[in-house]
Amino acid sequence: MIIVLRPDATQEQIKHIVEKVKKLGLKPMISRGTERTIIGVIGEEDIIRVQPLEVFPGVEKVMPILKPFKLVSRDFKKEDTVIDLGNNVKIGGKRLIMMAGPCSVENRKVLLKTAKAVKKAGATVLRGGAYKPRTSPYSFQGLGEKGLKMLAEARKETGLLIVTEIMDTKDVALFEKYADIVQVGARNMQNFNLLKEVGKMSRPVLLKRGMSSTIKEFLMSAEYILSEGNFNVILCERGIRTFEDYTRFTLDVNAIPAIKSLSHLPIIVDPSHATGKWGLVPAASRAAVAAGCDGLIVEVHPNPEEALSDGTQSLLPEKFEALMQELRKVAEAVGREI
Ligand code: PEP
Ligand code: MN
Numbered sequence: 001m002i003i004v005l006r007p008d009a010t011q012e013q014i015k016h017i018v019e020k021v022k023k024l025g026l027k028p029m030i031s032r033g034t035e036r037t038i039i040g041v042i043g044e045e046d047i048i049r050v051q052p053l054e055v056f057p058g059v060e061k062v063m064p065i066l067k068p069f070k071l072v073s074r075d076f077k078k079e080d081t082v083i084d085l086g087n088n089v090k091i092g093g094k095r096l097i098m099m100a101g102p103c104s105v106e107n108r109k110v111l112l113k114t115a116k117a118v119k120k121a122g123a124t125v126l127r128g129g130a131y132k133p134r135t136s137p138y139s140f141q142g143l144g145e146k147g148l149k150m151l152a153e154a155r156k157e158t159g160l161l162i163v164t165e166i167m168d169t170k171d172v173a174l175f176e177k178y179a180d181i182v183q184v185g186a187r188n189m190q191n192f193n194l195l196k197e198v199g200k201m202s203r204p205v206l207l208k209r210g211m212s213s214t215i216k217e218f219l220m221s222a223e224y225i226l227s228e229g230n231f232n233v234i235l236c237e238r239g240i241r242t243f244e245d246y247t248r249f250t251l252d253v254n255a256i257p258a259i260k261s262l263s264h265l266p267i268i269v270d271p272s273h274a275t276g277k278w279g280l281v282p283a284a285s286r287a288a289v290a291a292g293c294d295g296l297i298v299e300v301h302p303n304p305e306e307a308l309s310d311g312t313q314s315l316l317p318e319k320f321e322a323l324m325q326e327l328r329k330v331a332e333a334v335g336r337e338i
Contacts, residue, residue, distance in 0.1 A: 248276020
């Protein structure tokens with residue numbers, strides 16, 4: 001249920017309503033828009049039906065949210081959410097945000113080299129996994145905290161923000177310390193305990209779509225994070241499982257406009273995991289930008305042949321730089337900028 005306040009509602013009136021909602025044993029979530037404030041009410045809706053909240057001063061109307069996702073929905077918040085990632089980098093506005101870097105943090109040298117190259121090409125966020133969700137327990141599992149420290153060093157050296165994947169609730173404090181954006185990977189999209197924990201974090205969360213998840217399930221996972229109070233969620237379409245096996249996954253371009261209409265949250269695209277082939281990454285990236293995404297996360301490696309993970313889908317730095325040039329034109333054609 002959402003309580004839409006009048007544009008002239010006072011702080012006192014808002015406080016009064018919030019207190020009333022809490023007294024009823026429900027959880028109020030305040031969203032302050034540019035025009036008006038909305039209070040989302042989470043909990044057993046029947047309780048509130050017996051309370052005529054419409055009569056409270058400052059209230060314009062009370063509406064049920066019929067969709068299962070509430071806080072993430074456009075009904076709850078009409079305007080696009082713009083998230084301040086730090087360093088004056090904002091996602092969800094006119095400018096697209098480019099995140100790039102190796103699949104895994106492998107060593108200082110490769111990481112710093114990649115970081116400098118992607119920064120030069122125009123990226124503002126460095127990606128790199130220190131805890132890797134690998135299909136095989138015998139594959140490289142990541143450097144752990146050592147890898148997080150290398151990412152922090154790369155941030156210091158380049159000024160890039162860091163996005164890196166969390167796999168375990170016990171690592172929350174570490175990620176608060178080292179990451180600017182905390183990534184929840186496709187395989188953990190429905191790890192509800194992890195979603196609740198990152199929902200309590202102070203860092204923005206990059207939530208990747210599960211490879212076999214519907215758009216509705218994806219948004220319900222985001223709802224878990226918002227319901228714990230963290231409204232800074234960036235969604236990421238990264239390809240889904242289909243019958244096609246020529247590519248690693250199938251990029252669901254439909255998901256971009258669909259999610260834009262259903263939710264106010266920013267959505268980015270990962271063309272690297274979606275295709276699994278570096279040669280397909282540029283076309284998938286162009287399609288994603290044309291379809292209205294808010295940014296991309298791209299795997300880049302200075303020596304893909306030697307990469308410890310996902311070399312086949314990693315772009316060489318010069319290929320990434322060329323892609324950035326192309327994307328600037330596509331972005332301009334759809335009223336955006338990079
Ligand atoms: C990654 O970004 O390195 C990754 C493992 O992606 P996904 O969770 O989308 O498979
Ligand atoms: Mn990868």
